[in-house]
Amino acid sequence: MNFLKKHILGKPLRYYFLLLYFVSVIGFVMGSLLFWGPIRWTIDYFQEEGASERSESLIIKVFIILILLLTGSISYFISTRYWESEKQSKKWMIYTPAFFFAAVLFLWMNPQYTPGRSERSEKISLSRISFVFGPYPSKEQIIQLKKEKFSGIISLLHPAVVPFEPKLIYEENAAAIDAGIEIIHAPMLPWVSQNISSIETIKKLLATGKGKYYIHCYLGKDRVNVVRRIIESQNVVVDAGNVNTYRTLNERKNFSEGPIFYLGKSTYLLPHISEEGCFGYILSGYVKQVVSLIDNASQENIEITKKDSALYDTYVMNFLHLPFDLKNFNFEKLSEILDTISSFPKPLVLIIKTTKPKETGMLVQAIKSSYSINELEIKNIFRPEKVERIYPSIFYGPIPNAEQRKGLSLNGIHNLVFLSAKTNSTQVENESGIKTHFSDGKGKLDSLLLNDTWYLCGGTFERTRKLFSY
Numbered sequence: 001m002n003f004l005k006k007h008i009l010g011k012p013l014r015y016y017f018l019l020l021y022f023v024s025v026i027g028f029v030m031g032s033l034l035f036w037g038p039i040r041w042t043i044d045y046f047q048e049e050g051a052s053e054r055s056e057s058l059i060i061k062v063f064i065i066l067i068l069l070l071t072g073s074i075s076y077f078i079s080t081r082y083w084e085s086e087k088q089s090k091k092w093m094i095y096t097p098a099f100f101f102a103a104v105l106f107l108w109m110n111p112q113y114t115p116g117r118s119e120r121s122e123k124i125s126l127s128r129i130s131f132v133f134g135p136y137p138s139k140e141q142i143i144q145l146k147k148e149k150f151s152g153i154i155s156l157l158h159p160a161v162v163p164f165e166p167k168l169i170y171e172e173n174a175a176a177i178d179a180g181i182e183i184i185h186a187p188m189l190p191w192v193s194q195n196i197s198s199i200e201t202i203k204k205l206l207a208t209g210k211g212k213y214y215i216h217c218y219l220g221k222d223r224v225n226v227v228r229r230i231i232e233s234q235n236v237v238v239d240a241g242n243v244n245t246y247r248t249l250n251e252r253k254n255f256s257e258g259p260i261f262y263l264g265k266s267t268y269l270l271p272h273i274s275e276e277g278c279f280g281y282i283l284s285g286y287v288k289q290v291v292s293l294i295d296n297a298s299q300e301n302i303e304i305t306k307k308d309s310a311l312y313d314t315y316v317m318n319f320l321h322l323p324f325d326l327k328n329f330n331f332e333k334l335s336e337i338l339d340t341i342s343s344f345p346k347p348l349v350l351i352i353k354t355t356k357p358k359e360t361g362m363l364v365q366a367i368k369s370s371y372s373i374n375e376l377e378i379k380n381i382f383r384p385e386k387v388e389r390i391y392p393s394i395f396y397g398p399i400p401n402a403e404q405r406k407g408l409s410l411n412g413i414h415n416l417v418f419l420s421a422k423t424n425s426t427q428v429e430n431e432s433g434i435k436t437h438f439s440d441g442k443g444k445l446d447s448l449l450l451n452d453t454w455y456l457c458g459g460t461f462e463r464t465r466k467l468f469s470y
Helices: 002-009 013-048 053-084 088-109 139-147 164-179 196-208 222-232 275-282 299-314 331-341 359-372 375-381 402-410 446-450 461-465
Strands: 121-125 129-134 152-155 182-185 211-216 261-264 267-271 289-292 318-321 348-352 388-391 394-396 415-418 435-438 454-457
Touching (some): 013 053, 152 164, 196 222, 289 331, 359 446, 394 461
Parallel strands (some): 152 211, 289 318
Antiparallel strands (some): 121 129, 388 394
């Protein structure tokens, strides 16, 4: 109580105005510096590790609390020292924070100096129109664009992003009028709306426009990448001499709804991700085709598919829904789906609701096996005898000799399983890279569906099929 009286309640009103000044200035500076550095690094790290949106929100709240505590402590210390000091030199306590405030505000208001800014990059050319992408241009850069005979500038800045983008929009308009170059406004707010009006503006320009255009957002990243992918969906020629770096799925291991699986042949299996994740990793230009495997077992799943279809249609992303029931695993249905997508453009993304269930392992192995095993060649090795493909990763056939075992290994089969208890040594020597296993054929072999590739022999085909539950 005495501390409260002496240090808080016993101060005049001017002291609180001074404290408020320090809190505002120091909080703005500290918040900006942490946002450009530790906050961004931490969020990127947790995103790569697949932290949920709830976890990310908690991390942000922790940083906010940290900023408030540091700001309050530093502001209280400085204001108290200033108030109690009688030295003439104490003025630096007022002016120094103001200097840093002005410097940080200058960086925010001038994106050409803001940390994290991208570079002008990549030219995309259609028959009568072409595009160059990059960050917000300065007045000098706008003049240079005019000298380079650009027909116009397409700005994706949005007036709702205050206080910076409204000011930048005004300055850009003034600079463009002075330079004599057209400004086309297509304001975008990714993750907040579907930006249908702005996308229609871009599509109309693609259909009727002529010349060369510079497209930019604040830093030349997510919003620019989304528009670039829409343009690339047309019949375009990309100047590979200066290709911008995409955020690829290889940069991440997990999302909140489960891990990412690379299946081979530029194909990825993803859990259903948020619209923000779509903008960053699917709609940014790296992915060429999306296939949803989410089943229609519930109304929630049906609504998810409807929203996905509308989203990808808006952003001109190739999208197809091929429902697959992961709980009631049907390998024949899966084979039909794999045949359908075999000729689709790559990189290809397959989406299921969540990749956490154990059945995901069967799906991953089945698709990987379909890509890695040369089925036709394996069947040719044993002709005229017959080889059956029980599942995408599992074959059944006659007992192989040494040369045939070598052929199996060269064509994607890593494991040989003898289901007969009577096996002589000549049947298993000189394996040439293939692992040999023995089974009495009495227990279930479902574990084989979850990993690696297998060739089973011995016993009968009908009895072998009964060793699997699916």
